[in-house]
Amino acid sequence: MGKKMLVIGESREGVLRNVTFEAIAAAKQISSDGEVVGILCGEGDLTEQGNEMVYYGADRVITVSDEKLKTYTSEGYGQAVKAVIEDESPEGIVMGHTAVGKDLTPKLASKLETGLISDVTEVSSEGGNIIFTRPIYSGKAFEKKIITEGLIFATIRPNNIASLERDESRSGEVTTKDVDIADLRPIIKDIIRKGSECVDLSESKVIVAGGRGVKSAEGFEPLEELADVLGGAIGASRGACDAGYCDYSLQIGQTGKVVTPDLYIAAGISGAIQHLAGMSNSKVIVAINKDPEANIFNVADYGIVGDLFEVVPKLKEEMLKVKV
């Protein structure tokens, strides 16, 4: 029997995030031929984004539009999603494990008194159970979890579960639902975009990260240029953050962000165990370090022993040649 699944979509500045499409793919896998219903919250006409979810595999999409949903708040989105859950009574819910997903889903799970398996990197089924694999101890180990009672509720880590190919021939209804959103207690006064030019770390396919070896804030410039060429994001080790070379929001590691890009280039990072915890599950790791004994070479697929200020600019030039 197919299960009816709900996928909570997420957009940033009017554009749906990739993880939404990955969540649709995960939901389809869990539902096994059941219906996958998308939900989108926001302000104004959300039909176009709704259609986009359909092109990626949702059977139909419900949009909730209200000026109080213009920016995400747990209370605003919580009320909207809860209203849709009550209408649809899904057997499962999937959302991205993003800042919004992490903030919203525990509230919903708590309200509905259900379990929630967060930060899932793989979905499979075994003997009638849906098995969710997720990293624990910052990726130093993994666990397989099941929901033993009630709603099948999970958030998925960006960049781990492949989305379906976009297909405009897929069709599905996009409907609107009016929800009366009560007053919100936390009010967003302002959002200061720091990284609007850059790609978000958790969703980035390529990350160029710097450590103490970068030596200064200016030292990050060649790394930024390389990241630009590759369409990637900038990351950092705790050492670089503690030294004030860059903002803590860029920190990758056991404290900080855990990332799994296709390509991780570590420049001037020695590879403390806490840093490795945040990136060692990346698909391909390149290490550039002066010290041939640096720990980072133990997890790297490819290593260059050398001065990053010499290697990184050359790497950028070489990448430019092949990227034409």
Next chain:
Amino acid sequence: MNIFVIMKRTFDTEEKIAVNDEQIEEEGAEFIINPYDEYAVEEAINLREEHGGEVTVVTVGEEESEKQLRNALAMGADKAVLINTEDDLEDGDQFTTVKILEAFFEEKEVGIILAGNVAIDEASGQVGPRLAERLDIPYVTTITSINVDGKTVQIERDVEGDVEKVETYLPLLVTCQQGLNEPRYPSLPGIMKAKKKPLEELELDDLDLEEDDVEAKTKTVDIFLPPEKEAGKVLEGEVDDQVTELVALLRNEAKVL
């Protein structure tokens, strides 16, 4: 103001992880206050210094958590509560923990509850928001700055690198992000004083809970280590050649370009 911190004992970040019989091997490992919870303890002490009141640190866990609670008392917290589930529960999940905390907070007058935004072991990040929902108080996650003025609270939070400025009201629950503060080390007098500070131990019975009330909704069926990575290739030759070879390998062998 009644200030509460919910905290957890976790593996030291330095620890290597081993799996034995589908369980994480705890033998010989060092344990610490979860680093994000340490920011919460520090901020709670700062809030008390500014606004008065009392800081109570609360852990749902086992007997061994007493050590981390004493550390929090040594940092400057006033009281500790250990809700010891060792004898009552074999398995639990975030639903379980929150059900217990909900019962604990039922009779309490809460000014603010601080928690870490995530624990570095199981990393669900659920307990804070789940608890706020049960207590019907607002919550703000991943905060990097907080300013309390009467009932009004101004907060800055980290949202994937962006800074969101939020205004909200007490009572409130917040979860702490790196950058909020620099947790203090316990001083020697602090450690001496901590030994005399009250540490209350409760069990499910004391909270009028039965095992069935807190039965987990999820279950771990397997724990395993990631496949070991084979040693990588360290390139040789002149820098120019190394770079050319690297790009070729990334294109042709790793196929990531």
